[in-house]
Amino acid sequence: MLEFDDDGARLIDRAYATPDVVAQRAEVLARLAPRPGERILDVGSGPGFLAASLADAVGPGGVVHGLDPSPSMNGLARARTADRPWVRIDEGDALALPYPDACFDAAVSTQVYEYVPDVAAALAELRRVLRAGGRVVVLDTDWESLVWHTADRALHRRIMAVWDEHLVDPHLPRTLPGHLRRAGFQVTDRALIPLFNPVHDPDTYSAHTMATIGSFVTGRSGVTADDVRAWTADLQARGAEGDYLFSLNRYCFTAVAG
Numbered sequence: 001m002l003e004f005d006d007d008g009a010r011l012i013d014r015a016y017a018t019p020d021v022v023a024q025r026a027e028v029l030a031r032l033a034p035r036p037g038e039r040i041l042d043v044g045s046g047p048g049f050l051a052a053s054l055a056d057a058v059g060p061g062g063v064v065h066g067l068d069p070s071p072s073m074n075g076l077a078r079a080r081t082a083d084r085p086w087v088r089i090d091e092g093d094a095l096a097l098p099y100p101d102a103c104f105d106a107a108v109s110t111q112v113y114e115y116v117p118d119v120a121a122a123l124a125e126l127r128r129v130l131r132a133g134g135r136v137v138v139l140d141t142d143w144e145s146l147v148w149h150t151a152d153r154a155l156h157r158r159i160m161a162v163w164d165e166h167l168v169d170p171h172l173p174r175t176l177p178g179h180l181r182r183a184g185f186q187v188t189d190r191a192l193i194p195l196f197n198p199v200h201d202p203d204t205y206s207a208h209t210m211a212t213i214g215s216f217v218t219g220r221s222g223v224t225a226d227d228v229r230a231w232t233a234d235l236q237a238r239g240a241e242g243d244y245l246f247s248l249n250r251y252c253f254t255a256v257a258g
C-alpha cells in the first residue's frame with residue numbers, strides 16, 4: 001500500500017491543493033451541508049484541508065474531529081487547523097473509532113475506505129458513532145475509470161497494474177452503496193465527480209499524481225526506474241505536443257443513518 005509517511009503526506013498535501021481537488025472538496029462540503037454548532041467526524045482526515053473547512057462551517061460552537069493513523073498526516077492537519085481550537089486531530093483507525101456511540105451529527109470520508117481492509121466493519125463503526133438521522137458523505141475513486149493518453153500503451157498498462165496495488169480496493173465505489181445499506185445507512189444521493197485535465201499543467205491533480213505513481217511503482221513487479229522515466233517522458237511529450245488528456249472518476253455517496 002501507499003505509505004503515508006512524511007514524503008507520502010507531502011505529495012498528497014501538494015496534489016490536494018490543486019484546483020481539481022479544491023473543487024472536489026467544495027462539492028463534498030456542499031453535499032454534507034455542515035451547520036453551525038454541529039459535531040462532525042472526518043475519517044482519514046489526511047492533511048486536514050476538509051477538517052479546516054468543516055471547522056469554518058460549524059464555527060466555535062461546534063466540534064470537528066479529524067481521525068487518521070498517520071502521524072505525518074496528523075502533523076499537517078494540526079498545523080492547518082491550529083487557529084481553530086474546536087478542531088481535534090486524533091490518531092486512530094477507521095476500524096476502531098475512539099468515540100462513544102451516537103456522538104456525531106455528521107461524518108465524511110474522502111479517499112479513505114479504499115485503503116481499509118474491512119470496509120463492512122469500518123462502516124459499522126461509522127454507523128455506531130453517528131446519531132440516528134446523522135448524515136454521511138463518502139467519496140472514493142474507481143481506477144478503472146482512468147483515461148490517460150500515452151503513446152506506449154503496453155508500458156502504461158504495466159505501470160497502472162502495479163499502481164493498483166497502492167490501495168486495498170481500486171474499484172470500491174461500485175460496492176459502496178451496498179456496503180452502506182448493509183451497515184444501516186439509507187443512501188439518499190449519488191454523484192460522479194470527474195477530475196479532468198485536458199492539458200499538461202504542473203498545478204493539476206494528474207501532474208502531481210504522475211510523480212506519486214512513479215515513486216510507488218519503481219522497483220515493484222519488475223518496473224524499473226528507466227520504465228518510469230520513459231512513461232513520464234511519454235506523458236510529458238503528449239503535453240508538449242498538445243494532445244494531453246487525463247480523466248478519472250470519483251464517486252460520492254450521501255447517506256443517512258437509520
Ligand SMILES: C[S@@+](CC[C@H](N)C(=O)[O-])C[C@H]1O[C@@H](n2cnc3c(N)ncnc32)[C@H](O)[C@@H]1O
Nearest residue numbers: 004044045046068070073093094110111112115
Ligand atoms: C489519499 S489520503 C486522503 C486524505 C483526506 N481524506 C483527503 O481527502 O484529503 C488517504 C488517507 O487515509 C488514511 N488512512 C489509511 N488507512 C486508514 C484507516 N484504516 N483508517 C483511517 N484512515 C486511514 C491515510 O493515512 C491518509 O491520510
